[in-house]
Amino acid sequence: MTFSLLRNSNAVKAALISNNSSSLFAKRFFNLSNSKLQMSYEQELETVTKIQNSLPPKQLEKVKHIRNIGVSAHIDSGKTTFTERVLFYTGRINAIHEVRGKDGHGATMDSMDLEREKGITIQSAATYCDWKHTPTQTEYHFNLIDTPGHIDFTIEVERALRVLDGAVLVVCAASGVQSQTITVDRQMKRYNVPRITFINKMDRLGANPFKVIDDLEKKLKLPCAAIQVPMGVEDEFQGAIDILTNTAVFYDGENGEIIRETEVPEEYKPIVEERKAILIEKLADCDEEIANLYLEELEPTADQIRSAIRRATIARKFSPVLVGSALANKGVQKVLDAVVDYLPNPAEVLNKALDVTDGGEVEKEVIMDCNSDSQAVSLAFKLEEGKYGQLTYMRVYQGKLAKGAFINHTKTGKKIKIARLARMHANEMEEVDEVCAGEICATFGIDCASGDTFIDNKTDKKFTMNSMFVPDAVVTKSIKPKSNDQLSNFSKALQKFNREDPTFRIRYDEESKETIISGMGELHLEIYVERLKREFNVECIVGKPQVSYRETLTAPIEFDYTHKKQSGGSGQFGRVMGVFEPIDPKEGTEYVPMTTEFETRVVGGKIAEKHLAACGKGFEESCNKGPLIGSKVIGVRMIIEDGVSHAVDSSELSFNMAAQGAFKQAFNNGQSQILEPIMKLEVTAPAEFQSNILGLLNKNLAIIKETENKEDEVTVISDCSLEKLFGFATSLRACTQGKGSFSMEFSHYMPLMPNEQADLIAKINPDSVKNKKGGKKK
Numbered sequence: 001m002t003f004s005l006l007r008n009s010n011a012v013k014a015a016l017i018s019n020n021s022s023s024l025f026a027k028r029f030f031n032l033s034n035s036k037l038q039m040s041y042e043q044e045l046e047t048v049t050k051i052q053n054s055l056p057p058k059q060l061e062k063v064k065h066i067r068n069i070g071v072s073a074h075i076d077s078g079k080t081t082f083t084e085r086v087l088f089y090t091g092r093i094n095a096i097h098e099v100r101g102k103d104g105h106g107a108t109m110d111s112m113d114l115e116r117e118k119g120i121t122i123q124s125a126a127t128y129c130d131w132k133h134t135p136t137q138t139e140y141h142f143n144l145i146d147t148p149g150h151i152d153f154t155i156e157v158e159r160a161l162r163v164l165d166g167a168v169l170v171v172c173a174a175s176g177v178q179s180q181t182i183t184v185d186r187q188m189k190r191y192n193v194p195r196i197t198f199i200n201k202m203d204r205l206g207a208n209p210f211k212v213i214d215d216l217e218k219k220l221k222l223p224c225a226a227i228q229v230p231m232g233v234e235d236e237f238q239g240a241i242d243i244l245t246n247t248a249v250f251y252d253g254e255n256g257e258i259i260r261e262t263e264v265p266e267e268y269k270p271i272v273e274e275r276k277a278i279l280i281e282k283l284a285d286c287d288e289e290i291a292n293l294y295l296e297e298l299e300p301t302a303d304q305i306r307s308a309i310r311r312a313t314i315a316r317k318f319s320p321v322l323v324g325s326a327l328a329n330k331g332v333q334k335v336l337d338a339v340v341d342y343l344p345n346p347a348e349v350l351n352k353a354l355d356v357t358d359g360g361e362v363e364k365e366v367i368m369d370c371n372s373d374s375q376a377v378s379l380a381f382k383l384e385e386g387k388y389g390q391l392t393y394m395r396v397y398q399g400k401l402a403k404g405a406f407i408n409h410t411k412t413g414k415k416i417k418i419a420r421l422a423r424m425h426a427n428e429m430e431e432v433d434e435v436c437a438g439e440i441c442a443t444f445g446i447d448c449a450s451g452d453t454f455i456d457n458k459t460d461k462k463f464t465m466n467s468m469f470v471p472d473a474v475v476t477k478s479i480k481p482k483s484n485d486q487l488s489n490f491s492k493a494l495q496k497f498n499r500e501d502p503t504f505r506i507r508y509d510e511e512s513k514e515t516i517i518s519g520m521g522e523l524h525l526e527i528y529v530e531r532l533k534r535e536f537n538v539e540c541i542v543g544k545p546q547v548s549y550r551e552t553l554t555a556p557i558e559f560d561y562t563h564k565k566q567s568g569g570s571g572q573f574g575r576v577m578g579v580f581e582p583i584d585p586k587e588g589t590e591y592v593p594m595t596t597e598f599e600t601r602v603v604g605g606k607i608a609e610k611h612l613a614a615c616g617k618g619f620e621e622s623c624n625k626g627p628l629i630g631s632k633v634i635g636v637r638m639i640i641e642d643g644v645s646h647a648v649d650s651s652e653l654s655f656n657m658a659a660q661g662a663f664k665q666a667f668n669n670g671q672s673q674i675l676e677p678i679m680k681l682e683v684t685a686p687a688e689f690q691s692n693i694l695g696l697l698n699k700n701l702a703i704i705k706e707t708e709n710k711e712d713e714v715t716v717i718s719d720c721s722l723e724k725l726f727g728f729a730t731s732l733r734a735c736t737q738g739k740g741s742f743s744m745e746f747s748h749y750m751p752l753m754p755n756e757q758a759d760l761i762a763k764i765n766p767d768s769v770k771n772k773k774g775g776k777k778k
C-alpha cells in the first residue's frame, strides 16, 4: 500500500491560508483548486452557458451589467492614478487628486495615511461605481479593486484576484514588462483571471507601445495585440485610434472628460491597416470563427472582431491592448468600455465550492450557480479595520445577503446576524439592504479570518470555497512593546493583523522568550510596526530583520528507530524503519523545493493503518521545526518500509513519537543543510548610475542575470541573498542620488556556505546536539 500525505506546494499554500485551518481542510482546498485547473475551457464554457440559461431572465439581465475587476501591475505603473480617473469619470469623485499630489490630499483609493505619506498602495481598496458604456449608453456597475504593486503586499493581489472576474493589467509604456508584471500575470493565471492590458504613461520619454506588446507576448507568453493605435508619443501623445471603429479619439476638457471622435488622420491610415491585420491574425490563432474567415480570405466585420476578442479574452487565450496616459487624462474611458466589452460578467465565470455537509468525509465539488434565489454562499476575502469599525469584504457567489438576515460560518458553524451591509467606495460607504449573487460588498462586525466561507440555512447543505494562495514569509523580526503596560494592546493588535493578513505571522519563541513577527519583506513588517504605533498607540522595540531559513537533507539516509516506554503502567512502543530522501526540486515550481512527502511501503500489516497515519502526523510536526536551527524543513520525503508493533503498547502516540525520533536521528546523522532565500532583484536607475549599481550589487554578492538599457535608463536583474538585501533601499538611494528604484521577490532557496551554516547554528542553536559544519558548497 502506498498512501501519501502530500504537502506539495499547493497543499502547503492552502495549509497556510489561515493559521487555524486544519490539514483536512487544507487538503480539500488543494484538491479543489487542482480540479479547477483540470477542466478544459470548452467544458467550462458549456457549464457556464448552462448556468446562464438557468438564471431567471431578470437576474441574468442584472448580472450581465456587473463587472468585478481588479487593477494590477508592477510598482509605480500608475494603477492608483488610473483608478483615480475611473472614479472621476464614473462620477464617484468631483476632483482628481494625484498620488503625492501638491494639493496634499493624495489619491482617493490610497486612503490610509501611511499610503498617502509614502505614495504607495499598501492595502487594496474596493470601490463600487457606475459606468455608462460609451457606444451603447447602457449603465454598468463595477466593483473595482486597486491593488498594491510591492511584492511585500502581494497577499492583497492574491485575495483580490481570487474574487475578481477580470483584471486590467497596467504596464508602463517606457519601462515595459517588469518583474512584478510577470508576478502579477502569474497570479492572474493561477486564478484563471482574464485580462485586458492598458499601456500607460504614453507621455513618458522613451514610450514605445509596440515594443511593450512584443515584450508582453514574449515574457508573459500570452498572445496579445493592440486594438488602438496611439497618435503621437511622449509629449506629443494626443490620443488613440480605435482600430475596430476606425475613428480617432481625442480627450478634451480640463480633465480629458470630453471625448471627441474624428476621422483617422491621413498619416495614421497605413499603421492602422497594419495593426488591424496583426490583430486579425492573432485572433485567427485563438478563435475558430476568425480562423475560418481568415482561411477563406474574408475580412471579419468590426462586430465579428469584437465578439472574437471577447471570447478569446474570457477564454484566457488573448489580451487586447489599449494605450493612454492616466496622468495626462487620456485613454481611461476607453479602457472602461473595453472592460464592458471584453471582460466577463459574474455568470460567465466558473466558480466552485466544496460540499462539506457530511463534515468533509466525502469530497464533492459543486458549481456555484450565481442565482440569487439559491442558498447563499459567500467568501470573506479581506478584513479591514476602517473608520466605520471592523469591515469584512465578501464576494457573494450565489444566493443573497440581506441586512438583518443570518448567515453561518461554515467552519465553526456559528450563526451571525448581518447587522449592516454596504458597498464601499475607498473609505466611504453606501449602506444597502441586500446584495445579490455575483456582487462584492462589505459587512460589519463579523468575526472571521480572511478566506472563510459563509452560508445561509436555506438548505441543510454546507459549502466551503477553495481559498487563496498564501506565500511563505521570508523575513522575521523580534518585537516587544516599549512599556509593559501596553502588552494587552500589543497582543490584541498582532492578533488582529494576523487575522487580516495571512502573510503576517506571529509566534512566541520559547527559548528566547521573544515575540517573533514574520512577513513578506522589510517594508511589510515596518508598516505593521508603524500601524501598532498609530492605530493602537503601542511603541515597540524591534530587533534586526532576520531571514527565514529552511532546512533540508542533501542525501538519503536510512533509519531504524524504536520509541519505547514500557516501565510500569500502560506502555508505549513503536518501531519504524525506512529511509529519508531529498526530493529534487521540480522544474517550474514557484517555491523550489517546497515539498515534503510521506510515503509508506509497509506490507503485511506490521504497522496498523491508523498508526501509519500517526507517523505521517509526527513527520509533519517535525518538519515545522527543523533540528538545526528550528526552521521549517522542506524537500524531504519520509518512506516507512517496515516496522514492529506491540499488541498492547503500540498506539498512535507511540508511532507519532517514533517518526519524530527517526527524523531527529536522520538529521543528526545525515547530511543536513540550511537553505537561505534568494531574491530576484530588479534595479532601475538613470543610465549614468549603471557602474554604481553594478558596484553595489557586486558588494552584495549578487549574481547578475540581465542588464537592459532603455533610452536613458538601465535595469539590472540579479539573484541576491535576502540577507544581503537588508537596508538595500538606503544603499541604493545613496549611490543613485535617490533616483534608483528596486523591486524584489522570492526566487528560490540556496544552501548556505559551510562556514555560514556553522556560524548560524552556533548563534541560534548553540546547544545543538551536533553543530554541523557540513554545508554544501554553493
Ligand SMILES: Nc1nc2c(ncn2[C@@H]2O[C@H](COP(=O)(O)OP(=O)(O)OP(=O)(O)O)[C@@H](O)[C@H]2O)c(=O)[nH]1
Binding pocket: 073, 074, 075, 076, 077, 078, 079, 080, 081, 082, 098, 099, 119, 120, 121, 147, 148, 149, 150, 200, 201, 202, 203, 204, 324, 325, 326, 327, 328
Ligand atoms: N508620466 C506619467 N506619469 C504617470 C502616469 N500615470 C502615473 N504616473 C506617475 O507614476 C507614479 C506612480 O503612480 P501610481 O498611480 O502611484 O502607481 P501605482 O502603480 O499605483 O503604484 P503602487 O501602488 O505603489 O505600486 C506617480 O508619480 C504618478 O504621477 C502617466 O500616465 N504618465
